[in-house]
Each structure stands twice: as C-alpha cells, then as structure tokens.
Amino acid sequence: MAIAWEHFTPWSALLGGGLIGLAAAWLMLLNGRIAGISGQLGGLLERAGDWPERGAFVVGLVLAPAAVWLTGGGAVSANLDGASPALLIVAGLLVGFGSRLGGGCTSGHGVCGLARRSPRSLAATLCFMTAGFATVYLLRHVGG
C-alpha cells in the first residue's frame, strides 16, 4: 500500500463529513428519522405513509449541486466519463438491490448505524467495504 498524498484532502474530508453528520443529526432530532439514503428512497418508492418527508429529503439531495453552484462553489462534475452504459447499469442494479436487501448503505449503516454503535451496522459496513476493496482490486490489479 502506498498513500497517494497528492490526492489526500483531510480538511475538506473532515468538513464534508461534519456536514453529513450534522444533516444526520438534524433529520434525527427534528424528524426522528435515520438519514439512510437507501432506506429513505426505498420507502419513497414503496409509497410509505410518510412519503412526503422522504421525497423532500431526496429532493434536497438532488438540489445540492445547484445550491453549491448558486453560492459560488462552482459546477459539480459527475466525473463518470470512462464508464460504459453496461457497467453503469450493472453497478446501479447491484447498489439498488443490495442496499435494500442489506437494509442500508454507506449512510444508514456506515454513518448512522456506526454512530448508534449498532453491531448489525458494523457487520454490514465491514461487508460492503470488503466487497468494494475486492472489486476495485480485481478491476485494477487483476482484470484490468
């Protein structure tokens, strides 16, 4: 392992992480909800009783690049130029189905679950991290 110091951005990572934590705290303290994106989105798709709240949370996320741009933060780039449509579709299906089957994703298990000291979320986080590390390893160092 070699650390890519030239790409390491500790301050923006901590600041952005802090804002994510603040948003999760906000949704819990004011709405009583876990800020798990896959859970919020999954319930919205299933038209759960509280769908307006879920929909508003999702709309807020979608509007974030516009908000950053309007406040002078520049245009957010998707940075997905090299990805083929087939890869995007397969990965999207895996992320959507897998995060619902596993009851959460990076936000619900990785942030909120770990902040609640949930052993279940720790197990889930270890699984998706391991799978993520393994997939990138196979793509970049074995198959690629």
Add this chain to the structure above:
Amino acid sequence: MGRVLSALGAGLLFGIGLIVAGMSNPAKVRGFLDLAGAWDPSLALVMAGAIAVATPAFLLAGRRGETVLGGSLALPTTRAITPRLLLGSLLFGSGWGLVGLCPGPALVLAGTLAPEAVLFMAAMLVGMLLFSGFERRRA
C-alpha cells in the same frame, strides 16, 4: 409542512456535505477503495467526521425519546445479523466498487443531469423496485 421542509433542508445539507467531502467524485471514491494502488485515505476521514458529529445527536435523541418537535423516533429495532444483511451488503459493496457511487452521491450527481449519472440512478431505482417486488412475492 414543517416536517417536510425540515427533511428538505436536511437532504440539501447532506448533499452539500457529500460534495464538500469528495464523496460525489467517483474517481476519489475508487481511489479510497484501491488499497493496493495509490491509496487516498480521505474518505475514512469523511466517515470519522460524520460519525463524530452524529453520535451525540443520536445519544440525545435516544435519551429524549422524542424529536425536538415532540414527534416519535423511527429507530431500527432489528438486531440480528442475518444472511440477507451480509449478502445484501456484499452485493451493494460490489456495485459501489464497480463505479464508485453509493445511493447518496448517485442522487446528488443525478442533479447535475450528467447522462451517466442519470443512467446509474435509474438502474439503482430499478434495483430497489426489484427488491420490493421480491419482498412482496415472499410475503
């Protein structure tokens, strides 16, 4: 109405946090997942920062037993570590590694209207709907 506006604000702040943190940059996420290459540890600090801020809020909410507005808390009650938790997380992690997008950043980037990001989000929504269909058939 207040609750809906509050959720909108929380979503907006969450999305801005993802952008500031670099989580909405798939190349950066894959740099974090590339342990064997030139490893960018930044995203570990994103998680640490988020958890550090969220932890006291969850403790406070748990102690109060209700929201600041007097509403109920929807906290997960499942405690068992089940095969579906592990299998689902493994599938999710594989998809995350393939492109470098998890659900939050997928929604944020769809907001830029980049065709690749919109396609990824559409496939993700189909994956979630497939799960809902699979759940209904089991029930």
